[in-house]
Every structure is written in C-alpha cells, then in structure tokens.
Amino acid sequence: MKEESYIRNVKYFLEELIRGCGIIQKENPAVQFTKDAKAGLYDNYTDEVYNSMLKDIEDVAKFWHGKKYETVYNLFQNALAGVKVDSDDMWQIAKILTRSCENSMTARYKLEKPVPKNEEEPEWEDFEDEELIDAFEEEKQMTPKEIYRYVSSQILGQEEAVKAASMLLYNHLHGKKRNVLFAGPTGCGKTEIWRVLSQLYPNIQIVDGTMLTMEGWSGAFKLRDIFANMSREQAESAIIVIDEFDKLCEPKYGSGGNNYSAAMQNELLKMIEGNKVFFPEDKGKVAMEFDTSKISFVFCGSFETLITRKREINSSIGFGKSIDKSDISVEYKNKIKTEDLMTYAGVRREICGRINQVVQLRPMTAEDYKQILQHYSMSPVRKLEKEYHIRLKLNREMQDILAKEAEENQMGVRYLNSRIQELLDEQMFLDSEKEEYLLEA
Template identity: 40%
Template sequence: MKRKAAKDFWKTYISLIARGCAHTKRVNPAVTFTKQVKSGDFDAIPDEKYCSMLDDVEQLSSFWDKMPTGTAGNVFQKALARTPLSEKEISQLAGILASASANVSYMLNDEKNMASSPDDNFEPAFGGTPFDENKFEWTPQSIYNYLDYNIYGQTAAKRAAAMLIYNHLHNNSRNILMAGATGCGKTEIWRVLSKKFDFIKIINGPQLCCDGWKGSYHIKDIFISEPREKAESMVIVIDEADKLFEPAVGGGGTDFSYKIQNELLKIMDGDTITFVDEQKNTSYTVDCSNVSVVFCGSFETMLKAKTMDSGTIGFGGELQKESKIAECTEEDLIAYANVRREIAGRIQQIITLNKLSADDLEKILESQISPVKKIEKQQGISIIVDERTRRAWADAAAESGLGCRYIRSRLQSRLDDLVFESPYAKEFVISAPES
C-alpha cells in the first residue's frame, strides 16, 4: 500500500478511536470505489493512476473481510494486527502515547480529559472520495451514526432526520412532522444536528404570529435576520408546532392559526416570497425552493386517538396491556390537529416517537449521553449518582411524562444544594433520601 493512502487511513481511524467512535459503522472503501467506477468518475484518468488507486482500495478493503460495512473499532484492530511492527516502532508509538498520558488525569472526569467529544467533533470515516482526507460527503448512514451516538433509541425518527438532511444537502427539500410525548427526544435530534449543520434553525411555534401584528415574531423574521445564502437553504424546525396549529379565533371570527398556515404554505411550496422589513423600510426576497420545514410537537389528541391497547400475557400468565401508536396519516392531522389539508398534503413523512419508559430513562442515565455527564463536562466536576437514586429518578420521570427534562431538573436542584455547601469541591455524591 502506498504511503499516502496508508497515512489517510491511520489518521482517520486513530482519530475515530481516540474520540470514542469505535462503535460507528464504516463503509468498505471497495463499495464506494465500485459505485464511482460504474458512474464513470474515473473514465478520464490514465490507466496507471486508476490501477494504483484500485490497488490501494483492494488492500484497504481487506480490513473489512469482504463485508460491506464494519465498525471503526474492528477495522482498526484488524489493520493493526496485520501491520508488522518492530519492537523499536512499538516503543516509539508507546512513547508518543506516554507523553500524551502525562498531560491528563484519568481518574478525574474522563469526559473532560478527552481531547474532544464525539458530540463536538464527530469525524467521518475513511471513504467517500478515495484518498482525499479533506473532502467528506455526509451519507444517510454517517448522519444516523452521529445521531445514534448522541440520542437514545427512536430509530425511525433518527433515520427520517438523517434522510431529510441528506436530501437537503443535495438540494432536495423535504417537509416532515415528528409527533411524540414531551421529553422523548424529537427536538433534541435537531439540536444535536444543528451542531454540525448551521443551516438548521429551531424556532418556537407558539411565538409565531400573523404578519401585520406589531412587536411580535413573524414568519418573515425567520428569514430577514439571516444572510441570504443561509436564508435560502435553511431547515426550519418549528418546535411545539401542535400549539401553533391550535385554533386561535379572534373577535371577528378569524382563525389566526389558519392565517399563519397560509404563510407557511408558501414556504413549503418552495415559492419565491418577498417580505417587507418595516423597521428598515426595505423589501427582502427569498427563494424557498431549497428550504425544508420540520414540525415537532406532542400532538396529544391525535396520538391518543391513534393509540391502541392490546393484550399480552405477562409473567404468571396474567393479561397485561401494551400500548402502541398506529401509523398517523395526513387525514389524522386534519381531523385531530387542526392542520389545513393544503399543509398536511405537503408533509412527506409523519413520524411518531415512542414515550420513554423508566427502563429507557435509566439506561440514558448510565450512558455517555446522560445529563450527569453533560453537567460534569459543563462545570468541570465529577458527579456520582448511586443506583437507587438513578432508578428512583427514572421511575418519577416516566410517571411525570417529562422524560429527561425531569431528571436534569432534579439533578441540577440537588447539585445546587451541594455546591452551595461546598463550592470548591470537585466531586459530588448524590443520593436521594429513602422513601
């Protein structure tokens, strides 16, 4: 294998392992290379260069053992095992790692001592355009992998979000709707994605009002505060959209919800819209053909109507109830959520998210995306929460219906009490009082 290809590979995979992304799936470079050959990407290059590239790809693909994908950790391990290293080379590598180790304390806050976290610096695997480490094309799988590291469960929602971003990057705008209980992760998916894609703009649905109302936030304000390039290529995420759709009938009988939907309809249709900035006495024209819209909300009435209880046999043979939400359609949006038919007809996909159970919430507390770890990182401290407290918080959060928001609130409240007593401490042990 030539040195350039080998260096690209090792640099990428060492970076992935060091950043905790060993579990992410990587596409076999032979798969990508074959697709490029079929599409004619290499037709114009000399045979000598093509053969050289093919040789590198064939050697790299051996680390995947003829499989189309493999985890970064497994690929790295196989590559390392097949690379002969002398005792001197091993000693040199150990020396580099030892120098890095001397600069950190592993016992105090592992998360803080990482050079960077996957949430902040997720890097793509070797692949895409062969041998160009500076060029990376986001794929649906790589977008999903990034979400999967930072969001627990909700596979269907993460896949839908990944596909929307992928299509949006290729100038194929989409409009989707995510419905689910408070705290299930629907808005968090877009917060996480906004760290990587600055064209995502999250706004609070209930604050939107009709054009003509003074001193309020209008549809035009979404656009006129942004540079034109961003304004014409945004993914607009409307949080609490179900509140926006609720009937808001004024004294004259006008449903202002419908008026706002009329304005949204022009965006979803990809029209070119001219807004008037009254403060600056100027007009602002926006081409919305590359703008995507995402509606997020609890849509409680609709989901309640679509929830079916089925009987299941539990331990001891007793009959237990299991709730499942049936697939929601545009007719359900019209019937239960006051969504205009014109709007519903322009929503390409409706995704329902599962309510997080106590077991789910406990797993989140034990994972790398735990609110505990996030607060540790933000405040540079170490927090220990005992097993009984984690379970108690998970049970209470599931019962409250607030999900992770409840847990974070309880955690921060208890931590504030401890910091008030010991403001200079670097480690805090949290244990809920026994009931």
C-alpha cells in the first residue's frame, strides 16, 4: 500500500475514534466497488484506470481482513498490527494525545457525584469505553437512550423523530415488528436518520419508492429486488425504509381506469401484514420465500400534496389559488392523522391500519443550518476538507447568507453541500495549489 494512502486511512480511523465512533461498523469498500463494477459503472474506463482503482480498493480493503463490516476499533487495531514504535516516539505520541484531550477527559468521564443504586443510570458520556464496546458488540444490549445519543450526535434537531427511530430499532432488535411513517418537508433529515442508524444496524435497506414497480410491470426494480442481495436470515430481520413513499401512493390511473398506485400498495400490503411471501423464479432471478413477520417498515415522505389538498379544502383559499412555501411550512406543524393519509394522500386504508405511529418532522430553520455549518463533524465544510485535504473557512456573514438561503429554498443540507462545493470550485479554479481557502461574502 502506498504510504500516503496508509497514512490517510490511519488518520481517518483515529479521527473516528476521537469522535467516539469506535464501535461503529464500516462497510468494506470492496463491497460497493464490486456492486458498481457489476452494474457496469466502470465499463467505459480504460483497463489501466480500472486496474489502478482496483489496486487502490484492494489495498484499503486489507484493513477489513476479508470481512464485509468491521468496527472502527478493529480497523484501527488491524492498521497498527505489527507496527513497532520506539519508546521515544511513543512518548511523543502520548504527549500529543494527552495535550489534546486533557480538558475534555474530566467532563466526559467524571461523574459529579456517585449514582446511588437503583437510581437513574448516568448519561452515555459517563460510561467507560469498555462498557460502550460491550453494549454495542451485542446489538440487543443497546438501550433506546444509547441509540438516541448516537443518532443525535449526527442529526441536529428533530428530537422526537430521533426518539421514535431509536425506539423502532430497539424494539426491532428484540423481535418486535414496528411500522412507522415519517412525514416532513424536503431536506429535514427523514432519510438521513436511517442512514445514520444503518451504521449501528447494517441490515437497514433504504429504497426509493418512486422506483418500485409491481411484478409484471415495466420497470427494473420490483419488491423482490429489495431482498436480492440478502440471505434469508438477513431478509427476515431487515428494516425496510421506503423513501418518497408519498409519491408511490399518489393515484396513477391507466387508460382502463385502473389505479396502479392502489395495485402497488396491495402487493406491498402482503409484506407489511407479516405473512410468508413467495417470489417465483423469474427471468434468471431465483425463487425466494421468507417470513415477513419480523420485518419492520418505515415510510418516509414529504406528503406535500396532502398538506396542500387539506389546506385548500379546509380553508377559504379555494382551488386554483397558489399556496406559498411559508404557508406549507406552517401546515407541517398541524398533526397528520391516518384519516388524512387516506383522504388526501392516497394511502390505502389497510396500510394505514398497520402503521403503528405517524412521526412528524419540523421544517429546518436558518438557525438549524448555521449550527450544522459550525458543527465539528456534520458540517459540509469538514467533509470537503477531508475530501480535498485542505483547510476551508466560512466567515460569519457567508454562514448567515447560506443558512438563510437554505431556509428559503427548503432544499435542506443538500443545498449547503452543493453551494459550498460551487464556491470552493470557483476558488480552486483560480488556484488549486492552496492549502487553505476562505469563503466569504
């Protein structure tokens, strides 16, 4: 392995450990690379470029020792296995780490007073590392509070949604199937919560609802394809997150007057009910049969159509008149009932009856976006620094401008990512050799 690549990976593992993410499982990069290669993403690459990429991936994959997933603790240990450091260098390393963390050690590990027996357990930060490792190595030992604490470290705000997701995962790990619907405006973090949780529980499958089609219909992605790369054990213990669920449910009528959306929901209902499902062999796809009684389903969507239709009918605005985005944001604060899902969003009654909880996420504010920009790990600024190996700074005026723009266009953190990338590209075009860039208004 090239020295620069080795250093970069060891540095990344160390940064993750310092952030308290040692127990998080990371996927072997060779897994995704193989999937992309099979999907033909590299077909247009020359053999020289492809083989170079393959060599780099194989080098990095060595840290995983042939495993599909591995914790950061073990990756760091694998990286340092066999490394010999003389006592003087080890002393210097210890000094650097001690100076960096001495101010935070007391705050993180020291309790102000002993906790009497039978009283509430200390907060997550108060646990010793060994306790955390033990709790996460056996997934079923994770408490809802521990799951919540981890997700909250990567998702700002949306406390109720994070709590609901934490409880779903906790119940799921204990064999209790839950079906929950997450409704909220675009960019508020609905799907991101589940991406974060998949770091704790890799058997979470996030599916784009707009891509799903019924058996026998045109379209490449069927319900059976959700489980295509899973063993039966994995399939029967999965959490299936259907993103853009509201788009899947919106009525779609064919020339014969049939509502294709209702038919699609009917096929999905068979899985949600918790029965055995059988998919026959079809066009090279092997037959599949498994029990869905322990599969939890999460339905995510903006349900903006529900919001606008409900407001039009229940207000004096009337049909044909526009509703601006600020009005829609206000409406998200009103409780969405299962009756609303049936009346305004096209969700079938049978599916509504099997949804255990409707969770509503609030619109993100400019202040939320400012906190994200300033966050030590969540900020798009930090991600770009790691990607380009540079230092990147936003002055306060630029932070205010970007946060306000993100609030107004309601595109969420995606907007911050793309806008900051655009600003950085402009500066790098002028001088790509700089080690530090300042983005200012």
